[in-house]
Amino acid sequence: MTITQPDLSVFETVESEVRSYCRGWPTVFDRAQGAHMYDEDGHTYLDFFAGAGSLNYGHNNPVLKRALLDYLERDGVTHGLDMSTTAKRAFLETFQRTILAPRGLDHKVMFPGPTGTNAVEAALKLARKVKGRESIVSFTNAFHGMSLGSLAVTGNAFKRAGAGIPLVHGTPMPFDDYLDGTTADFVWFERLLEDQGSGLNKPAAVIVETVQGEGGINVARADWLRALQDLCKRHDMLLIVDDIQMGCGRTGPFFSFEDAGIKPDIITLSKSIGGYGLPMALTLFKPELDIWAPGEHNGTFRGNNPAFVTATAAIETYWNDAQMEKQTLARGEQVEQALRAIAEEHSEAVAGYRGRGLAWGLEFHDKDRAGQICKRAFELGLLLEDCGPQSETVKLLPSLTITPEELDEGLRTLARAVRETA
Incomplete structure (x- = not known):
């Protein structure tokens, strides 16, 4: 693909230096549909990023777009704080009937604010309120958000330093297999809990990702999760499960913890x-944890009614x-086969591959290699990001609605990018 130099001057002169994704993909995107994005010069990019997992159903999904446009065209409420609206009622009824009840979950639903870190902050605050304790246990290589409470339970040194x-x-x-199987699960954690001389303040809660996304696509075993619950x-x-990136079907089931029971x-x-x-x-x-006083935790944009509609x-x-x-698991097998082939072809360079559903990582011994592969993939028309504590892993997060043909195309491009950065 030949890419002309885009006009990035306004971004470079007006926008903060904190911008990040745009540095890896130096073009100006104009539109997107399904599994593809298009820049202002007409170049096409196959998207294996999906808004960091925010676009499980693809860009501008036509069914969701129609529902949104119909709602806006009839002047449906856009901003509603936590007021009762028809859009919120429809969501709550649908979510309870289709997602919670069939899974035997009677959980109350709270709208804490519009982002993942808002949800985590609310979870931490509620756990401390319920238990009357301050300490929260998290895991190595965890990522839970960029606000202060979420950062306190995040492992990445660079993000914490901010x-x-x-x-x-x-x-x-230690997260599952952090010590390469040399130590039994939770032996250190439980010893600290039981030893009055350990110095560990009794925690109010434990927060965990079943699959660590930013941490390098580290997959927790089902029996490890069951042991943690016990x-x-x-x-x-x-027990708090952060399903912000791995929920909504990313690993196959709607919730990523379902397989663990x-x-x-x-x-x-x-x-x-x-x-x-x-x-x-x-x-x-x-329900027994719902001890909030009215307005004790709130946010101006917690009632995003257009989002309730979509x-x-x-x-x-889809649910x-x-x-x-079933489709996501089948696509996951397709990804696994391709990564296995890449790992076999480049056995000296690849440190491993792992994942569940449509969340996969390809790790390299050379910590700079993943970034080089993502850069070359962009030049070839594929959007990928790296992850892991030293950005040593190429992360694959395609939309769940991607076709087998599109997935195969992207996997071939990835294989080519690995070869061409050797």
Whole structure:
């Protein structure tokens, strides 16, 4: 692909240096549809990024777009704080009937604000309020958001450094297989909990991702998650599952923890819960935990009614049966086969590959290689990002609605980018 130099002057002179994704993809995007994005010069890019997991149903999904346009054209309420609206009622009824009830979940639904970190902040605040304790346990290589409470339970040193103040009341523990199987699961954690001389303040809760996205696509085993739930119950700690990136079908089932057979006390959702890429977040919790006073946690944009509309349409379209889950798992097998072939072809360079559903990572021994591959992939018309504590892993997050042909095209491009950066 020949890419002419785009006019980036206004971004470089007016926008803050904090901008990041645009540096890896130096073009000006103009429109998007399905699994593709198009820049202002007409170049086409196959999207294996999907808005960092916010576009599970693709760009400008026609069913969701129609529902949104119909709502806007009839002057439906756009901004509603936490007022009762027809759009919110339709979402709550659909979410309860189609998602929660069939999974045996009676969790209350809270709208904490429109982003994932808002959902995490609400979860942490509620856990501390319920238990009357300050400490929260998180895991190595975790990522839970960029606000201060979320950063305190995030592992990445670069992101934590941006806080500018001490990040307190968070204690990290080893994630599944962090010690390469040399230590039994939770032996250190449980010893600290039981030892009066350990110095560990008794935690209010434990927060975990079943698949760590930003941390490098680290997949927790089902039995590890079940053991964690059991540990929390035995030591009177709440279990929070952060399903912001891996929920809404990303790993196959709607919730990423379903295969493990656990029922978290608190669940956070954002990114693709809105369906169309519109900002929306949920904090779900068991009814007995709902001890909030009215307005004790709020946010001006917690009532994003257009997002309620597209969220409802997404659930009604894709989650009334098991077809989406089956399709995602089938696409995941397609990705796994391709990554296995790449790993075999480049056995000296590839440190491993792993994933679930349509969340996969390809890790390299050379910590700079993943970034080089993502850059070359962009030149070839494929959008990828890297992840992991040293950005050593290429992350694949295509939309769940991608076709087998589009997925195969992107995987071939990835294989080519790996070869051409050797």
